[in-house]
Amino acid sequence: MNLFTNLYLSLDQTNKTNEKVAAMRDYFRKARPEDAAWALYFLSGNKPRQIVPSRRLRELATELAGIPDWMYEECRNTVGDSAETISLLLSEGGNKNDLPFNELVRDHLLPLRGADEEVQKAVIGKFWTDLDRAGIFVLNKLISGAFRVGVSQKLVMRAIAEEFGLPVDIVALRMMGNWEPTAEFFRTLTDANLEDEAPIARPYPFHLAYPIEDDLSKLGSLKDWQIEWKYDGIRCQVIKREGEVFLWSRGEDLINDSFPEIVAAAEELPDGTVLDGEILPFRHGRILQFQDLQKRLNRKKLTDKLLAKIPVILQTYDILESGTEDIRQKPLASRREVLEEIAGVEGTIRITEPLRSASWEKLDELRDESRSHGVEGFMLKRFDSPYRVGRQRGDWWKWKIDPFTVDAVLIYAQKGSGRRANLFTDYTFAVWNDDKLVTFAKAYSGLTDEEIRRVDRFVRDNTRETFGPVRSVEPVQVFEIAFEGIQRSKRHKSGVAVRFPRIHRWREDKKPEEADSIETIHALLEEYEPEANR
Amino acid sequence: MSSRQELLSLTDSGIYCPPGDFYLDPSKPVDVAVVTHAHSDHAYAGSNKYFVSEKSELLMKMRLGEEAVLETRRYGEEFEINGVIVSFHPAGHVLGSAQIRVEFEGEVWIYTGDFKLTRDPTCEPFEKVECDVLITEATFALPIYRWTPPDELSRQINSWWRSNIDAEKVSVLFAYSLGKSQRILKSVDPSIGPIFTHGAVENLNKAYRESGVHLPETHYVGDIEDKKEFTGGLVIAPPSAAGTSWLRRFGKHSTAFASGWMAVRGARRRRALDRGFVMSDHADWPGLIEAIDASKAKRVLVTHGFVDPLVRWLNESGKEAEPLK
Ligand SMILES: [Zn+2]
Numbered sequence: 001m002n003l004f005t006n007l008y009l010s011l012d013q014t015n016k017t018n019e020k021v022a023a024m025r026d027y028f029r030k031a032r033p034e035d036a037a038w039a040l041y042f043l044s045g046n047k048p049r050q051i052v053p054s055r056r057l058r059e060l061a062t063e064l065a066g067i068p069d070w071m072y073e074e075c076r077n078t079v080g081d082s083a084e085t086i087s088l089l090l091s092e093g094g095n096k097n098d099l100p101f102n103e104l105v106r107d108h109l110l111p112l113r114g115a116d117e118e119v120q121k122a123v124i125g126k127f128w129t130d131l132d133r134a135g136i137f138v139l140n141k142l143i144s145g146a147f148r149v150g151v152s153q154k155l156v157m158r159a160i161a162e163e164f165g166l167p168v169d170i171v172a173l174r175m176m177g178n179w180e181p182t183a184e185f186f187r188t189l190t191d192a193n194l195e196d197e198a199p200i201a202r203p204y205p206f207h208l209a210y211p212i213e214d215d216l217s218k219l220g221s222l223k224d225w226q227i228e229w230k231y232d233g234i235r236c237q238v239i240k241r242e243g244e245v246f247l248w249s250r251g252e253d254l255i256n257d258s259f260p261e262i263v264a265a266a267e268e269l270p271d272g273t274v275l276d277g278e279i280l281p282f283r284h285g286r287i288l289q290f291q292d293l294q295k296r297l298n299r300k301k302l303t304d305k306l307l308a309k310i311p312v313i314l315q316t317y318d319i320l321e322s323g324t325e326d327i328r329q330k331p332l333a334s335r336r337e338v339l340e341e342i343a344g345v346e347g348t349i350r351i352t353e354p355l356r357s358a359s360w361e362k363l364d365e366l367r368d369e370s371r372s373h374g375v376e377g378f379m380l381k382r383f384d385s386p387y388r389v390g391r392q393r394g395d396w397w398k399w400k401i402d403p404f405t406v407d408a409v410l411i412y413a414q415k416g417s418g419r420r421a422n423l424f425t426d427y428t429f430a431v432w433n434d435d436k437l438v439t440f441a442k443a444y445s446g447l448t449d450e451e452i453r454r455v456d457r458f459v460r461d462n463t464r465e466t467f468g469p470v471r472s473v474e475p476v477q478v479f480e481i482a483f484e485g486i487q488r489s490k491r492h493k494s495g496v497a498v499r500f501p502r503i504h505r506w507r508e509d510k511k512p513e514e515a516d517s518i519e520t521i522h523a524l525l526e527e528y529e530p531e532a533n534r
Numbered sequence: 535m536s537s538r539q540e541l542l543s544l545t546d547s548g549i550y551c552p553p554g555d556f557y558l559d560p561s562k563p564v565d566v567a568v569v570t571h572a573h574s575d576h577a578y579a580g581s582n583k584y585f586v587s588e589k590s591e592l593l594m595k596m597r598l599g600e601e602a603v604l605e606t607r608r609y610g611e612e613f614e615i616n617g618v619i620v621s622f623h624p625a626g627h628v629l630g631s632a633q634i635r636v637e638f639e640g641e642v643w644i645y646t647g648d649f650k651l652t653r654d655p656t657c658e659p660f661e662k663v664e665c666d667v668l669i670t671e672a673t674f675a676l677p678i679y680r681w682t683p684p685d686e687l688s689r690q691i692n693s694w695w696r697s698n699i700d701a702e703k704v705s706v707l708f709a710y711s712l713g714k715s716q717r718i719l720k721s722v723d724p725s726i727g728p729i730f731t732h733g734a735v736e737n738l739n740k741a742y743r744e745s746g747v748h749l750p751e752t753h754y755v756g757d758i759e760d761k762k763e764f765t766g767g768l769v770i771a772p773p774s775a776a777g778t779s780w781l782r783r784f785g786k787h788s789t790a791f792a793s794g795w796m797a798v799r800g801a802r803r804r805r806a807l808d809r810g811f812v813m814s815d816h817a818d819w820p821g822l823i824e825a826i827d828a829s830k831a832k833r834v835l836v837t838h839g840f841v842d843p844l845v846r847w848l849n850e851s852g853k854e855a856e857p858l859k
């Protein structure tokens with residue numbers, strides 16, 4: 001596994017994209033296909049379910065290191081990561097084991113799941129003795145189901161494409177959907193000569209948009225652009241080929257089981273059709289909340305009651321394949337004509353109606369109505385744009401509404417993990433309820449590194465009480481918290497749950513008594529909560 | 535025990551010895567200061583008189599100013615301050631660093647100052663001295679801190695330097711200018727390429743050389759006019775130079791930091807460094823435990839760093855220990 005460990009270290013030690021690609025290329029050049037397949041599996045963000053619970057790993061580690069639990073806790077709090085803590089506590093420096101990576105995973109690690117505790121202890125203990133520090137760290141990440149490395153799927157694909165002389169979109173196509181980490185798969189993936197015969201279930205890579213960056217004036221004439229509402233649902237590719245239907249989410253999950261009514265509607269599509277669109281919870285002519293959609297996704301088994309309470313539709317806005325022909329290179333306007341022949345404006349699969357506006361300014365005004373339509377702004381797409389691969393600038397833009405914002409007071413802080421293990425980076429914010437502060441949201445992101453250091457200092461200097469890893473602080477710092485959606489919640493003390501909360505800015509100019517109150521938040525709720533949910 | 539006055543105790547100005555009326559590593563100007571070593575968190579200017587180890591004299595002058603009144607003493611040489619017997623013993627931390635032994639009415643205390651057990655060719659090795667009460671530092675007092683052996687460290691730094699040369703990059707290694715920088719100079723293979731130093735490091739190199747420590751040839755960065763000369767070079771600079779425009783002159787370069795804190799990935803990544811070398815001038819966990827055991831102290835007082843974990847660990851191993859007060 002040394003080659004893989006070294007790859008992990010190289011990726012960990014640089015934050016430069018080119019160096020990451022170079023490290024992966026180097027790995028894929030040297031590794032045998034059966035090992036490379038497993039590496040690819042992990043690099044792509046797949047992880048087998050937890051093989052051994054972290055609690056068990058911890059027990060084993062404290063026993064072998066000869067330290068009490070409290071000392072382990074001290075160490076883990078400082079390191080911020082259990083896998084790394086154990087590697088620091090146990091490694092003896094040497095490296096006496098270099099099993100082929102695929103054997104390590106398949107023959108040694110995966111069988112540990114559910115194995116006898118004594119067997120787990122013997123196997124893991126042996127690896128901990130034989131591997132060096134980096135090896136133990138990577139091994140622990142693999143067995144605790146927490147393996148993560150800072151490369152995007154796109155970067156992995158780029159490395160494969162460059163190393164094996166393939167176009168990136170071919171690699172993306174070949175990596176879509178479920179695949180088994182076998183030598184056979186890796187050979188197929190990297191074979192430059194293979195006639196690409198796509199299996200019927202295989203989706204196309206999604207074309208994704210960036211948020212708009214420039215002045216609208218730079219986009220040129222409004223006449224060149226198709227304007228659509230930007231829906232807040234589940235992006236979905238619907239495939240109908242050879243009589244079968246496949247619904248793919250952007251996370252490359254097959255989601256047929258969660259949305260049977262869309263599957264049924266898609267069965268009516270002509271063979272050799274692939275649509276791109278958004279699944280939305282929709283009842284009585286209104287879009288419901290995104291959280292409702294998640295209820296559909298999270299259920300193992302859908303009840304009739306749930307199906308009736310949260311019905312869904314597919315709002316489709318593009319067609320990638322028609323009559324078994326890949327039409328992604330045709331301009332959007334022509335694809336739209338094809339789409340209009342296939343779907344109407346009613347029904348479970350319905351076509352998105354483009355919006356019209358006399359000018360960019362008028363459009364901006366219309367954008368303010370987004371929330372009342374249950375959408376989050378606009379998608380702007382050039383009429384002459386092809387359907388591209390991945391996130392691209394230029395042809396497609398998303399133009400989102402400004403988030404909700406609330407001024408709240410910092411009341412708790414906790415240390416981050418990984419890169420920020422020693423800094424207080426995870427915050428809890430509160431708003432006023434009469435003269436008491438009630439917890440309103442947690443937020444982890446939005447500050448600059450410099451601000452994080454200053455907040456960290458503030459937390460250390462103004463701690464009131466310590467509860468394990470959490471500290472309560474003097475309630476004096478006000479932050480503007482932005483979020484995307486708001487919903488009633490019995491589980492939250494404030495009575496509301498917000499979506500994607502993050503720190504918008506640090507309001508050092510504000511005193512804590514100037515922070516918002518719970519009434520303000522309930523007013524937001526009244527204003528924007530879809531009637532259907534009240 | 536606490537009813538009686540302690541021989542050494544912590545005050546606002548530093549560790550104080552009442553019968554001798556002197557301070558150890560005072561952080562404010564006092565009358566008589568006994569100083570372990572020349573790092574800025576131990577040697578403060580402004581006191582009337584300083585007792586320092588002979589080997590630290592030049593460094594202390596740089597730190598405390600030419601006008602400071604220094605009384606130098608050899609390691610092991612006993613001297614009296616108001617009837618209290620004091621002596622310096624090598625601490626293995628940096629050139630001239632000392633543990634301070636204090637004896638009064640038959641009771642012996644040791645204050646370790648900063649120390650390490652790891653071999654270091656730029657200073658005298660740590661001396662194990664027995665005592666009744668030990669005041670120890672605890673900078674790295676957690677069992678996760680276990681240092682890379684010196685030979686392995688040299689190998690790592692050399693190979694990083696070589697691979698940067700292959701990638702046509704200048705190697706910039708950040709290290710504390712007093713002690714760590716010189717230790718690195720003694721650890722690397724100078725045949726790999728030229729070595730350059732930041733002004734802060736070069737000043738201290740001069741003091742080390744004058745104190746009799748042989749260092750490989752170094753070039754002060756400020757003297758280099760043609761940037762091409764940096765090609766293939768290793769630059770040693772204090773951590774404060776990281777992320778500054780001072781680095782621009784080197785063109786394409788790779789950065790690394792040599793510090794005990796680099797043992798933890800999070801600390802390494804937060805600094806956006808290309809590499810971290812785990813190299814400390816403080817004792818690691820096994821080193822601390824070894825030194826404490828060797829002192830045969832009946833009582834251990836802990837200061838600076840992971841104080842509570844070390845105290846609790848010692849208590850649970852049946853030793854009397856508490857935070858230094
Ligand atoms: Zn020091």
Ligand SMILES: [Zn+2]
Pocket residue numbers: 573575576648
């Ligand atoms: Zn110090």
